[in-house]
Amino acid sequence: MKIGILTSGGDCPGLNAVIRGIVLKGTTTYELEFVGIRDGWRGVVDGDFFPLTRHEVKGLSKVGGTILGTSRTNPYEGPRGGAENVAKTLAKHGIDGIVAIGGEGTLAAADRLSNDGIPVLGVPKTIDNDLRATDYSFGFDTAVNIATDAMDRLRTTGDSHQRCMIAEVMGRHVGWIALHAGMAAGAHVICIPEVPMSIEEICDLVTRASDRGRAPLVVVSEGFKLKGMDQAFSDKGLDAFNRPRLGGISEILAPEIEKRTGIETRSTVLGHIQRGGSPSAFDRVLATRLGLHAADALVDGSWGQMVALRGTDIVRVPFAEALGELNTVPLQRYEEAAALFG
Ligand code: F6P
Numbered sequence: 068m069k070i071g072i073l074t075s076g077g078d079c080p081g082l083n084a085v086i087r088g089i090v091l092k093g094t095t096t097y098e099l100e101f102v103g104i105r106d107g108w109r110g111v112v113d114g115d116f117f118p119l120t121r122h123e124v125k126g127l128s129k130v131g132g133t134i135l136g137t138s139r140t141n142p143y144e145g146p147r148g149g150a151e152n153v154a155k156t157l158a159k160h161g162i163d164g165i166v167a168i169g170g171e172g173t174l175a176a177a178d179r180l181s182n183d184g185i186p187v188l189g190v191p192k193t194i195d196n197d198l199r200a201t202d203y204s205f206g207f208d209t210a211v212n213i214a215t216d217a218m219d220r221l222r223t224t225g226d227s228h229q230r231c232m233i234a235e236v237m238g239r240h241v242g243w244i245a246l247h248a249g250m251a252a253g254a255h256v257i258c259i260p261e262v263p264m265s266i267e268e269i270c271d272l273v274t275r276a277s278d279r280g281r282a283p284l285v286v287v288s289e290g291f292k293l294k295g296m297d298q299a300f301s302d303k304g305l306d307a308f309n310r311p312r313l314g315g316i317s318e319i320l321a322p323e324i325e326k327r328t329g330i331e332t333r334s335t336v337l338g339h340i341q342r343g344g345s346p347s348a349f350d351r352v353l354a355t356r357l358g359l360h361a362a363d364a365l366v367d368g369s370w371g372q373m374v375a376l377r378g379t380d381i382v383r384v385p386f387a388e389a390l391g392e393l394n395t396v397p398l399q400r401y402e403e404a405a406a407l408f409g
Pocket of ligand 1 (some may be wrong): 239
């Protein structure tokens, strides 16, 4: 059986470890043959494939990014897109099925292709940890570690100047990175999309921390909305899936906090630093295990499903379970962290 592997959507530490896991187990245990698909669904549509052997994946578990490249191409768009064309392209190259490693957008496309008769197996990835079907996605732990390290650094310079420091993290419409990194770094306020706050509430916590002689650290998720805001802050247009590109809310908050509290305030947007570099040990292990189980699922013909983490087990779930509702931060997890604010 010949299988194409693609990575699609935003990249994420651990993608290469998954590819390695699939190819190692697929070739040594099952004698599967693999091709790499360049730049996500773009490579499927254009028939852009290259042989992927054990040699190509050596030493990859610690390497960030993706050796396959990625894009946000929709496989149903363009003159060569659509399930019929994709089926013809795969048949021409003797490819029997696809492993699609991606987040919500990728898995939605995989689900649609699968319903249209294309054999696709999914592997979930996202630093945002916003997929419901898996307890954790690889990339998240690395992003949290990077953000925590950055916040530790912001705290030392904040302490020196007695400033309020704001750290803005990614996460789109869920606050997992903010919650975990903020708790790890001992933030005095954590602002997440799931729990709108007023500027007065934020300033009250900042002042309380400052009154205790602390340099306040405010962690804000890019998707956070102040009470009264309908949409998350966005001034960078839309992405390829017509979703607003988020980022910049900390730059709105900083002057407001400074004006209302009288505490000098600085903001830092961590941005893509959170997605770059080597995956953490946790993410290497999770991604490798997902890859190994994906190889098993290929041999079992588990098309239309994805591998996922439940507790400490890797399981298979239908695509539909991963789509629709986001894996948001439960209120009790936020309230638990809020006991430490101020
Ligand atoms: O979904 C991962 C993510 O890093 C989000 O946290 C962020 O909003 C978005 O991707 C950024 O996308 P891009 O790399 O296209 O700017």
